[in-house]
Amino acid sequence: MTLSLKKNVIAEPAVAGWYAWSYLIPPQTLAKYLKNHYRNIVESYLADPETHRTALRNARFLGGPFVYEQDGSYDRIREWYDTLRARIAPLSELADAIDELEQNILPAQTGASLDQVYRQLPGPLAGRVELFYNRDNRTPDYRFIEPFLYESPYYDPGLQQVRFSEIHQDARRFALTTPVLAHTPDQVLVTVPLGSELLDTVFRGKLTAEELDRVTAGLGLDGERAAAFRAFFEEDPAPTEVSGPADPGEDVIEYVGHACVFVRHRGTTFLVDPVISYSGYASVSDGRFTFDDLPERIDYVMITHNHQDHMLLETLIRIRHRVGRVVIAKSANSSLVDPDLKRILTRLGFRDVVELDDLDVLDTPGGTITAVPFLGEHGDVRIRTKCGWLLDLDGTRVLFAADSTNVSPELYPQVTAALGQVHTVFIGMESVGAAVSWLYGPLFPEKLERRIDAGRRLKGSNFEQAAAIVDALRADSVYVYAMGQEPWLGAVMCVEYDETHPAMIDSDKLVAYVEERGGVAKRLFLHETMAVRP
Incomplete structure (x- = not known):
């Protein structure tokens, strides 16, 4: 007997508590979205949740910067956010450094050599950006040396998570503006790098009971959370005998x-x-x-x-x-x-x-x-x-x-x-x-x-x-x-x-x-x- 995820189990990736999309992987873009977007959303919600509830009753505001609630969401989100702020402090420093570069340092450059400007760079950017002028020789710009940012303290795979749960219909709520938390006992949130081979093992399926136990432990789950995670799996159907090579299918x-x-x-x-x-x-x-x-x-x-x-x-x-x-x-x-x-x-x-x-x-x-x-x-x-x-x-x-x-x-x-x-x-x-x-x-x-x-x-x-x-x-x-x-x-x-x-x-x-x-x-x-x- 082998086990695989049920067909209706979804696995929602998250970074720093927000539904993951590609711009939340690089440290520099994650830092800016946390400072200029997600912080505003969650602080607005915590200050005035009723405005968010009212807005989401109007179809015109769907997709806007509003938090969807579940039972107990407010206290859960407030507790999560209080903890998160300390965890993402390095990313806040990186976002501030980018703002300093873009709003103060670069606008002061009008065509003279940039050699000395490198010495003005804030610590998070020092050695991690290249400065240059555009072809008009007056407009300064810069690029990130991205490998150095990924190897810096500003890239933290410990902020990456996956939330497992079951769905029972096609329709999905807009996910980009609501923190990805474990709101109910049947939602299991695991902290795991999104590139982890453990996830491949989960999604590949066909696991023995012993293999599923090892994966569950590898994801840091025990007790009730481990039991809830195992409940997402079901027995695979018995294999059928296949003679000859598999048919690749029609074009x-x-x-x-x-x-x-x-x-x-x-x-x-x-x-x-x-x-x-x-x-x-x-x-x-x-x-x-x-x-x-x-x-x-x-x-x-x-x-x-x-x-x-x-x-x-x-x-x-x-x-x-x-x-x-x-x-x-x-x-x-x-x-x-x-x-x-x-x-x-x-x-x-x-x-x-x-x-x-x-x-x-x-x-x-x-x-x-x-x-x-x-x-x-x-x-x-x-x-x-x-x-x-x-x-x-x-x-x-x-x-x-x-x-x-x-x-x-x-x-x-x-x-x-x-x-x-x-x-x-x-x-x-x-x-x-x-x-x-x-x-x-x-x-x-x-x-x-x-x-x-x-x-x-x-x-x-x-x-x-x-x-x-x-x-x-x-x-x-x-x-x-x-x-x-x-x-x-x-x-x-x-x-x-x-x-x-x-x-x-x-x-x-x-x-x-x-x-x-x-x-x-x-x-x-x-x-x-x-x-x-x-």
Whole structure:
């Protein structure tokens, strides 16, 4: 008899008590989010919980800086926060040092040599940043020497945790603004580095009772917490006899939800922007693709960009033991707004991470992966870590364009000139998007004016922009995805559209536009299976 996690057990990663996403792994970005975002949320809640309760009764404020409560939350959060403040004191020092550099030291530099400025650096940054001027020779800037920060006291894996619990429906509450604590006896919070191989053992399953006992002890669990953790496991079904080699399955493209697409071609498997649903409970979205549908081996995971809904740590950590290679856009800025994604993934336990620059090609069995330039969707912030993925499957060419915003109409004709026709395009059309400060605001040295903030959006293409992409690539199959409508996206997104929303109107127009020209088009939702065209 062996044991594996029940299908409806979720494992929510956390850093410093907050639902983990990629910017909470590097010390410098974690420090800034703790100081400029999470501290404000929790202190506002502790000062006036009723305001948070009132706000969350209004759908308009979902996704805002408000704490969801459970029974006894207030006292539990207050006690947690009192303890946390001492634990994160080094990160507070790092955040203050970054502010000193950005608000006082660098603004005083106007073009003269920076040699002496290194001696003014606050202690947390000394030897861990490089200073330079931009090409106008007047505007100073800097980059982090990130390996030194990860090896410093400011990187503390002891702040990393995972909360295990059971869910019984697809819908999830927004998780990014509520502390991840053990609110009930059936929630088990364990302190463990998110890159720990112990987690791989948990998620791989098929454990004997003795192996489960060793894992439970390794996670520091005993007594009632150990018993609660063991209750998340169930017996595996009896194995069936299999004669001959396993069938790798038919070639297929499967829409999994949001921007996640699974591809199998000649036995090689690909997974784009993994965000996957759980199972093991009655659901209004039966027939969806879940963790149960994943193969034992995922040869390539392809991440288009470093946003929570495309690089979801909750899914990535759970499938890590299955993953061969992770493919990402070249990530060399090491800036506060664009930390090194390869280094983040390495700290998360991924051993084979490959970066591709614009139009770089990676050979795969039966085809290639090519990085395609990706403009927009990042509020005009200098983010290098983003690209679309062109997957060539023995001549069938599929582009995962993510939230590419066609702000430069000349871009995609140049893509076609360089790479040739693309047969199938997956394109995001969340054409309104959040203001840039919703995501990046805590990293800015000063608050943006409301007018400017409202004009710089985290958005995908509208109809005219998307139609121009389709025309330029000469695509005959077009799928609108990454719309955030699946209920299991609720943990990281709060997007609810009706048919009058601009994103729905724009995507409907694109579907009609392609169909009128004899092509295949659809706005995707929940799950869709497409055969790989010959």
